[in-house]
Amino acid sequence: xxxxxxxxxxxxxxxxxxxxxxxxxxxxxxxxxxxxxxxxxxxxxxxxxxxxxxxxxxxxxxxxxxxxxxxxxxxxxxxxxxxxxxxxxxxxxxxxxxxxxxxxxxxxxxxxxxxxxxxxxxxxxxxxxxxxx
Amino acid sequence: xxxxxxxxxxxxxxxxxxxxxxxxxxxxxxxxxxxxxxxxxxxxxxxxxxxxxxxxxxxxxxxxxxxxxxxxxxxxxxxxxxxxxxxxxxxxxxxxxxxxxxxxxxxxxxxxxxxxxxxxxxxxxxxxxxxxxxxxxxxxxxxxxxxxxxxxxxxxxxxxxxxxxxxxxxxxxxxxxxxxxxxxxxxxxxxxxxxxxxxxxxxxxxxxxxxxxxxxxxxxxxxxxxxxxxxxxxxxxxxxxxxxxxxxxxxxxxxxxxxxxxxxxxxxxxxxxxxxxxxxxxxxxxxxxxxxxxxxxxxxxxxxxxxxxxxxxxxxxxxxxxxxxxxxxxxxxxxxxxxxxxxxxxxxxxxxxxxxxxxxxxxxxxxxxxxxxxxxxxxxxxxxxxxxxxxxxxxxxxxxxxxxxxxxxxxxxxxxxxxxxxxxxxxxxxxxxxxxxxxxxxxxxxxxxxxxxxxxxxxxxxxxxxxxxxxxxxxxxxxxxxxxxxxxxxxxxxxxxxxxxxxxxxxxxxxxxxxxxxxxxxxxxxxxxxxxxxxxxxxx
Numbered sequence: 001x002x003x004x005x006x007x008x009x010x011x012x013x014x015x016x017x018x019x020x021x022x023x024x025x026x027x028x029x030x031x032x033x034x035x036x037x038x039x040x041x042x043x044x045x046x047x048x049x050x051x052x053x054x055x056x057x058x059x060x061x062x063x064x065x066x067x068x069x070x071x072x073x074x075x076x077x078x079x080x081x082x083x084x085x086x087x088x089x090x091x092x093x094x095x096x097x098x099x100x101x102x103x104x105x106x107x108x109x110x111x112x113x114x115x116x117x118x119x120x121x122x123x124x125x126x127x128x129x130x131x132x133x
Numbered sequence: 134x135x136x137x138x139x140x141x142x143x144x145x146x147x148x149x150x151x152x153x154x155x156x157x158x159x160x161x162x163x164x165x166x167x168x169x170x171x172x173x174x175x176x177x178x179x180x181x182x183x184x185x186x187x188x189x190x191x192x193x194x195x196x197x198x199x200x201x202x203x204x205x206x207x208x209x210x211x212x213x214x215x216x217x218x219x220x221x222x223x224x225x226x227x228x229x230x231x232x233x234x235x236x237x238x239x240x241x242x243x244x245x246x247x248x249x250x251x252x253x254x255x256x257x258x259x260x261x262x263x264x265x266x267x268x269x270x271x272x273x274x275x276x277x278x279x280x281x282x283x284x285x286x287x288x289x290x291x292x293x294x295x296x297x298x299x300x301x302x303x304x305x306x307x308x309x310x311x312x313x314x315x316x317x318x319x320x321x322x323x324x325x326x327x328x329x330x331x332x333x334x335x336x337x338x339x340x341x342x343x344x345x346x347x348x349x350x351x352x353x354x355x356x357x358x359x360x361x362x363x364x365x366x367x368x369x370x371x372x373x374x375x376x377x378x379x380x381x382x383x384x385x386x387x388x389x390x391x392x393x394x395x396x397x398x399x400x401x402x403x404x405x406x407x408x409x410x411x412x413x414x415x416x417x418x419x420x421x422x423x424x425x426x427x428x429x430x431x432x433x434x435x436x437x438x439x440x441x442x443x444x445x446x447x448x449x450x451x452x453x454x455x456x457x458x459x460x461x462x463x464x465x466x467x468x469x470x471x472x473x474x475x476x477x478x479x480x481x482x483x484x485x486x487x488x489x490x491x492x493x494x495x496x497x498x499x500x501x502x503x504x505x506x507x508x509x510x511x512x513x514x515x516x517x518x519x520x521x522x523x524x525x526x527x528x529x530x531x532x533x534x535x536x537x538x539x540x541x542x543x544x545x546x547x548x549x550x551x552x553x554x555x556x557x558x559x560x561x562x563x564x565x566x567x568x569x570x571x572x573x574x575x576x577x578x579x580x581x582x583x584x585x586x587x588x589x590x591x592x593x594x595x596x597x598x599x600x601x602x603x604x605x606x607x608x609x610x611x612x613x614x615x616x617x618x619x620x621x622x623x624x625x626x627x628x629x630x631x632x633x634x635x636x637x638x639x640x641x642x643x644x645x646x647x648x649x650x651x652x653x654x655x656x657x658x659x660x661x662x663x664x665x666x667x668x669x670x671x672x673x
Contacts, residue, residue: 004457007444009437010571012322013150013172014446016513019438019457026438026458035513036151037446043171044583045571050438051580053458057420059433060462070421070431075463075473082388082430083477085413089386095365099375099384102335103391103467104327106434107442108451109490110467111326111333112341113482114390117471119334120359121480125346125369126384128658129327129335130392 010045013037019050026050086122095123102129136298137318140543141535145328147317148281149448149516149528153180156315158277162190163287167197168568170321188270190215191287193635194628203270206630209561209664210291210550211260216300218256220248220307222271230309238306240542247544259547275308279315286323290662294654296545306540312531322447329445337369341498358497371658379407386413390467395423396573396641399649399660400616417470420575423641434467435460442487443509451504452514550664551652558614558666561633562648570639590643591624593635599625602671609672614665617647620672634669
């Protein structure tokens, strides 16, 4: 059994707890007693924040739409298709015809890279996320 | 955020969660704190139990109201009038902080002129809040030294959202309740990294740390840091305007990371039409969300437990979360996917890991300059601004001076909601979340215990309205707006006032955003989720 410090994936309180793992599976949570935000407490969502990780419905492979249906593909195929279409649309209709939605659910580092991708690589400020929703 | 930035120069919670333990009064407006921010809600309740006073301003009888010394139930969308009314009384009775107003703020005369018209009687007519109650609340808030104002989406999700925020800020400044411990204007953020996504420049008008896209020195800095010759200098589109542009065929490709606009955005039919109209929709997510199901490409991502990274909470505290397990199948961390897309697009990225990305964030973002992995590894996070590696972080903002110098009073007039009820659509629908579910349910609906407690969508309706319409508890009802119809079960409860119904947007089987109006705040782009006109009837 191992314990790994993490931050709750739900609301903006930022409660700190440990994920209890066995092999490669999260089996429970334990709140951090020292963290000044939650001081060893959690709400119902926090206590149960690990259940969905093991869901059989998780996406495990890239999907590309073929003949109208989302079909399993390789990473190479999915990423090459994505980049080729983004570049084609950019050269046909301009950078402002591209849009990027960042996420209030992923890390700072990932939001930063996503923002850098929109601005440095695809040359558009059309980037937003659901801060307002 | 736009409202606070204009008033103070910085759009974030001014004070910290721990300061709640010392507060003498809480003024909670438009925040269902115990359900949406449970650990902050329990801080407030603990403070009340040791003697702090609690004023709740909310149309619904939310759980926190049970602990309140006063609960003002204003008519939906009348927050500006209520807050202006409080300021009218505070100025009229000479209860404002004269020294603070003179030395730290500008625009007082204009504020005085505007709020002068909002006498308690006028406000009572607009808002339904009794004039006597307004007077009591105004006196108590103004006279208490350590008064914290908390708000959430009940303030922002209106066509007057920015005005609502500015007016909250006006009230706090007028009484000197900003820039001191256990005071402030404190927007509670709804998702675990919504503050971070804003801080990282996931917004159409700013780079990291709110550096503006149109500022020449900023543009030059990012050109140098990123090694690129040109950058877009015009403000980009917000989500709401992106959807309009997609509908018109002007926006042709959309790359969505970890969001589900199909369920979360207003007027779902319009969103579906807009998304279907795109030439390319790329969705990167952990589940096949309603939005992902419409995509041309779906990229499987790692969830929070499967990668290392930092998250910034509602009080600006940046905290580190570590990878506990491997992602399922061939799913990958979002940063690895983005890095690969950029490299394939001809812009090579070779970050060894999140800490190396943070080093770049430190270099280009003054407020994050001192927030480094070695420091985060040894403590419980750091709150920005943290300008260098010796800086301890900042628990409360605007001490001695505001981020922009003087705080500016930006008085606002009351404006009615975009779609008021009429004789046909005679109820107001207001929407939000509940304790056991979260957002569009992508995560929480896949947690057995949460689903057991809240398995289905309900619409709250007042007992008197229900009786007149022949609706009993758990009857199936049909709610119709000008945009669509949803059939869900009724919960007959006095939690909602008369002529108001409430529901949540967690459930795909009762997609409440089929009904909501896409009318939005002209500055921030926030849709008016908190009020649109509907009619309701019992299903035969």
